[in-house]
Amino acid sequence: MATTFTLLSSGPSLLVTFVPGVALAYALFWTTCWRQMPEPSRILPIYLIALAVQFLHFTEEYLTRFDIRFPRSV
Numbered sequence: 001m002a003t004t005f006t007l008l009s010s011g012p013s014l015l016v017t018f019v020p021g022v023a024l025a026y027a028l029f030w031t032t033c034w035r036q037m038p039e040p041s042r043i044l045p046i047y048l049i050a051l052a053v054q055f056l057h058f059t060e061e062y063l064t065r066f067d068i069r070f071p072r073s074v
Helices: 002-008 012-032 040-063
Strands: none
Touching: none
16 A cells, blocks of 8 residues: 555655555554454544544545645646
């Protein structure tokens, strides 16, 4: 996934934020969940909060017309 985003990235901002995030998420998975998965009741609230924050971010980008101000450069 990091390789794909590196090759198809629309700019350095994605490379600076997303690629390290993928590496961090992968490392956290191996250190926390590999041997024994956590109980779903502990993870579900965190997951739903993360989804809500992401949807708020999408809404903010839509309302501020982010795609018009910063179009994809190919």
